[in-house]
Ligand SMILES: O=C(O)c1cc(C(=O)O)c2c(n1)C(=O)C(=O)c1cc(C(=O)O)[nH]c1-2
């Protein structure tokens with residue numbers, strides 16, 4: 041066998057030498073070249089356009105019924121698994137909770153190495169939405185991972201040893217985290233961060249892939265006006281914020297916590313920016329204003345990081361409507377004109393088609409029911425419903441802050457012309473805070489004890505709309521649904537589509553399903569160990585096509601809620617035609633009895649409710665009502681656990697699992713009240 045350099049050395053596949061040459065050859069040119077065959081899956085969305093459309097068709101609509109399990113690989117995790125597995129010549133790189141990276145030989149399903157960046161487990165509460173990681177990036181023999189605590193780390197792809205590490209965080213006092221997959225192009229690795237529920241200012245940074253040296257940084261929202269603007273885009277943006285809101289004190293938000301999409305044709309990188317911080321615009325910018333660049337797609341020069349254009353999908357965000365959802369770059373024909381577009385389905389419930397050469401709006405249409413806007417006008421501005429921002433009334437925002445579409449990647453199949461979009465509804469009611477004080481852990485302020493600052497109280501009135509989850513096949517040209525598959529719950533997985541006329545998706549209720557991409561007919565399914573939220577990938581090894589999915593229930597919805605009676609560990613499942621491996625033994629989710637017998641004073645229940653909402657609800661859910669996600673529901677704890685709450689809440693005995701030490705944040709008197717709320721709620725819902 042002759043290798044690239046002309047050396048006639050036969051390598052054992054999976055050996056360090058093989059990995060050095062295979063992953064060493066990954067660069068922008070090879071990622072582009074791979075689109076001709078889709079043999080490898082070298083970057084988060086498969087290709088730079090992030091289509092998640094594979095040209096492989098060995099597995100297709102006629103034979104998908106014959107695929108079976110080849111192997112499973114345990115990620116040994118209990119929290120959410122959101123990563124898309126990358127594969128180059130049979131070597132898989134997949135990340136697990138706490139940003140742990142696993143290298144797996146797909147020829148055997150065996151571990152090559154793991155890398156644990158050593159994120160302080162006690163700091164899990166510094167991110168809003170589970171200690172997840174959406175995946176790694178590969179470039180010239182290195183694996184890049186964004187660690188949850190904000191470090192960007194380069195790892196040697198063959199040895200699993202750290203090559204370099206950079207602290208990407210500008211201000212360590214603030215709750216910044218990284219959950220997204222880095223993107224690498226032309227020798228630069230780009231990463232953003234999360235934290236807009238806590239009061240941070242968003243930005244993205246490019247580093248030299250080889251050395252880790254910083255190349256450029258672009259802030260998404262303006263900073264303290266007493267300091268100079270970083271660039272002209274910040275000067276322009278500041279005009280759309282009301283300084284009376286002192287937005288820089290609560291960071292402003294706009295965090296780029298997921299999508300960063302490189303466009304090799306136009307040498308631009310598109311950043312999807314997040315929600316406002318705090319969410320409530322009346323507090324953040326009392327006189328109103330669009331608050332650029334929240335809820336936007338922003339094009340930057342890929343070389344310099346300089347602003348080129350923006351399109352704001354949610355002007356003056358008020359509802360946690362992030363535009364961080366994954367983008368797809370497509371060349372499609374609209375009104376007989378070939379157009380270079382971005383396809384995008386942000387949280388706000390509208391499907392957007394944007395001209396990516398200049399950021400001009402082409403069309404937007406709601407893909408689920410929405411109640412905050414009736415549509416978009418010809419200039420691309422939403423026609424808002426006034427009640428959606430009433431300061432003195434509560435509002436069932438539809439979509440709610442979980443979004444009509446969250447981070448779960450969609451895919452686009454040019455053969456069907458359809459986008460496969462995991463859509464959902466998670467009801468939530470928002471009531472504006474009358475008096476907002478940054479970092480006040482006060483009662484009823486959701487998750488405020490762990491640092492949230494959103495300017496709303498949640499569900500002070502029970503929401504009236506109903507939850508749902510569905511797969512939508514969406515025609516972006518007609519802006520119309522072609523078919524749908526309904527699910528039992530929200531929070532289903534990302535999608536993959538192939539030239540075999542297939543769509544693959546994992547589901548919240550613990551299945552992995554294949555559909556006919558044209559018609560939506562279900563062609564195959566298998567149970568997997570727990571709810572699946574990540575997107576699958578497909579690749580060819582030694583002439584054979586495989587499909588892999590990393591399964592592990594979690595993410596913001598999955599911390600507190602569930603749709604299966606199974607639980608972890610996080611596991612990679614790999615399927616191929618003729619696979620005959622037995623499914624692993626699934627672990628049954630052990631839910632205790634509804635809590636009974638904890639002594640409490642009913643007078644403590646109202647205060648207990650208020651404290652629970654601020655300190656416990658974001659991870660433990662509503663006692664007894666929710667059934668526990670990847671974190672236990674306290675309404676089903678043993679009575680001794682609740683009676684002795686102080687043994688868990690103080691001193692950090694479960695900090696390895698992500699439970700913070702509340703010493704100094706809660707008192708023993710608070711715990712007495714929390715106990716009253718937990719037992720009181722369990723008693724209130726107990727069937728008579
Ligand atoms: O505003 C932010 O900075 C931020 C960060 C993240 C994150 O980093 O995971 C999420 C969100 N917001 C968010 O609004 C959201 O719905 C969400 C879901 C998830 C998830 O992984 O399940 N992360 C995030």
Ligand SMILES: [Ca+2]
Pocket residue numbers: 236237314315360362
């Ligand atoms: Ca957010």
